[in-house]
Amino acid sequence: MCNGMVACETRASLAHSLAATSLLLLLGMLPTGQASGCPRPSVVPHGRGNLTETNRGSFPVGTQLQYSCDPGYTLDGYSIITCTVSGHWSYDPPRCNKNDVCQPPSEPENGGYNCHPPPCHRLTQGTVIEYFCDEGYILKGGYQFRTCDNGEWKSPMQISCHPVQGEEQQSQLPMPALPIVASTASSVTFILLLVVLFVLLQPKLKSFHHTSSQTFILFS
Ligand SMILES: *[C@@H]1O[C@H](CO)[C@@H](O)[C@H](O)[C@H]1NC(C)=O
Numbered sequence: 001m002c003n004g005m006v007a008c009e010t011r012a013s014l015a016h017s018l019a020a021t022s023l024l025l026l027l028g029m030l031p032t033g034q035a036s037g038c039p040r041p042s043v044v045p046h047g048r049g050n051l052t053e054t055n056r057g058s059f060p061v062g063t064q065l066q067y068s069c070d071p072g073y074t075l076d077g078y079s080i081i082t083c084t085v086s087g088h089w090s091y092d093p094p095r096c097n098k099n100d101v102c103q104p105p106s107e108p109e110n111g112g113y114n115c116h117p118p119p120c121h122r123l124t125q126g127t128v129i130e131y132f133c134d135e136g137y138i139l140k141g142g143y144q145f146r147t148c149d150n151g152e153w154k155s156p157m158q159i160s161c162h163p164v165q166g167e168e169q170q171s172q173l174p175m176p177a178l179p180i181v182a183s184t185a186s187s188v189t190f191i192l193l194l195v196v197l198f199v200l201l202q203p204k205l206k207s208f209h210h211t212s213s214q215t216f217i218l219f220s
Contacts, residue, residue: 038062038083047096059083069096072151093131100125110137111161117169123148133161 037058041049047069059065063083069075077094084090102123107113111133115123123129131144140160146153 016127036087038063038087038089041081041089042094044069044093046070047075047094049093061085061087065089065093067094069094072099073097074099089172102127102148102151102153105129105146105153108133108139108159108161110134111139111159123147125151130155131159136164137161138164193219 015035037060039058040051040056044067045169047067047137049065049067051065053104061083064080066080067075073096075094076097078091079094081093082090104120104123105113108131111131113120113129113131116128116130120129125148127148129146131139133139138161140162146155
């Protein structure tokens with residue numbers, strides 16, 4: 001089969017090198033196949049990235065993803081990650097941590113708010129803000145306050161200041177108060193009248209009693 005030892009060895013080494021080359025080629029192809037994209041990054045709880053293709057398994061090199069957190073959460077890490085040539089993301093996706101600091105709420109027109117504890121620059125967990133109105137204005141619905149809880153203000157209702165004049169007629173002297181005042185005044189007058197009448201009539205009643213008993217004596 002082989003024409004001498006030398007020829008035989010050459011053929012064997014040729015086969016060897018062929019196998020080695022193909023193996024190297026195969027090995028070389030494998031990493032290049034992976035480097036064509038980055039795997040889908042892990043989901044960020046309470047946050048979102050601009051991953052347009054939702055069911056996509058891998059992202060091409062150079063893809064940029066931008067992350068943001070839900071209201072009440074703060075981004076920790078890098079908001080933008082890029083798919084590198086090595087098939088890895090430049091950074092791990094960021095994390096969204098629950099906030100305990102509240103955003104300063106907007107001040108009502110013709111009013112404002114005080115913070116407890118003061119000052120108002122850092123609104124931490126449990127901070128209470130108390131609303132007030134400028135002179136000549138009154139808070140709609142009476143006394144208003146809000147508490148910072150887990151980075152959010154409880155009771156998100158609208159707080160507003162109204163001019164006093166319109167409000168005063170309605171709340172300080174409401175319509176049902178007038179009949180009450182009137183009836184109280186009239187009953188006091190009536191009792192006073194009774195007392196006066198009693199005092200005035202007492203001597204007359206006594207004399208009438210007297211005369212009737214006298215008549216009784218006369219007739220008997
Ligand atoms: C995500 O947003 C970034 C920054 O706005 C942008 O550069 C990138 O192209 C966006 N990526 C996708 C997949 O939409």
